[in-house]
Amino acid sequence: MIVSNWRKALTPIVLSVVLLFSACSSKEPSKYAATQKETTGRNAPTAIAKNAEAGGDFNKFFPQGDAGFARVFSQEKKGFAEAKLNKGGKNVAVMSISDTISLPAAAKKYERSTSKIGSYPLLDEAPLKSTGVLVNNRYQVKVASRDPSFTGTDRKAWLQKFNLDGLSKLK
DSSP: OHHHHHHHHHHHHHHHHHHHHHHHHOOOOOTTHHHHHHHHSTTOOOSSOTTOOOGGGGGGGSOOOOTTEEEEEEEEETTEEEEEEEETTEEEEEEEEEEGGGOHHHHHGGGGOOEEETTEEEEEEGGGTEEEEEETTTEEEEEEESSTTSOHHHHHHHHHHSOHHHHHTOO
16 A cells, blocks of 8 residues: 555656656757857857957047037947947947958958048948048048938047047057
């Protein structure tokens, strides 16, 4: 009698444990698994070139804030630095310098430029509300509007405030 009660009590416990383990072991692959494998696999291209300039090296070439504008550095990583341009506590533009050695297509688009700031090709991307110059066929300097009051004329004026000649000497 004790043996039969013991089996009745143990059967649901064993069945529960078996169901629990079988449910946990049948796992569907993550929808991101293929992308993860592709981007971290052997021979995958690196996102940033090893010889890209350190982002901190770009900071000294940004213009200072003036005439009610405040420059606030917001991002810095290998090959890139960014600063927000604020006026009256409101973000009106974003200024950036990027090393195109990691993304040659960014430099290539300047081949169609018909204007210049100094000796540097200028590209006004009106739909994106950004204007940029290419320095030494490598460093892209951009100003992008974040507020309608900051126009294409303003973007060009702020590009001229960058130390572009100093940036051209960066090796």
